[in-house]
Amino acid sequence: MLGDLSGMMNKLKEAQQKVEETKTRLNTVLVDEVAADGKLKITLTANREIKSISIDDSLLADAEELEDYLILALNKAIEKATKINEAEMAVAAKSGMPNIPGMDMFK
Template sequence: MFGDLMGMMGKLKESQEKVKATRERLKTVTLRESSPDGLLEVTVSASREIRDIQISGELLGDKEQLTDYLVTVVNRAMQKAGEIHDAELSAAAKEGMPDIPGLDNFLK
């Protein structure tokens, strides 16, 4: 019994380390999202940090259009980054989890 418990504790520790390493790696994964016309481009990390924003000079004269572009493109970039982030962390956490009956149903 205690051997199984110690094994499970070891797997949980391993899972925590994998999640930590995955979080660090996600800081280095970047993705770009652009407006359809290419006038604005946002680069974000998979850890949901804005890294760069490129704005065409054409947008600088129209504050309302620039604001609309920023909101739309940043939101799309953050959504995609969030999907990558969540999928990677979920996979890392599940990989090291001990085989406990019913745990999958509990995690849903």
């Protein structure tokens, strides 16, 4: 029994390490979203950190329109990044989880 517990603890540590490695790797996965016929471009990481926003000068004339485009593009980019993040984190967590009866939520 003690050997099983030790093995499970090691597996949990491995899972935690894989999750941390995945978080670090997701900082290098970039998600782009383009709006307003290419006049607005947003880039963020799969960890949902905004890296850049590029705005064409023609959008600067109408603040309300620009705000609308920014909101739409940011929400779409965040949604894409979240899907990538959740899928990658689930894989990382599942791959290192020990086989504990009743704990099959990651399958």
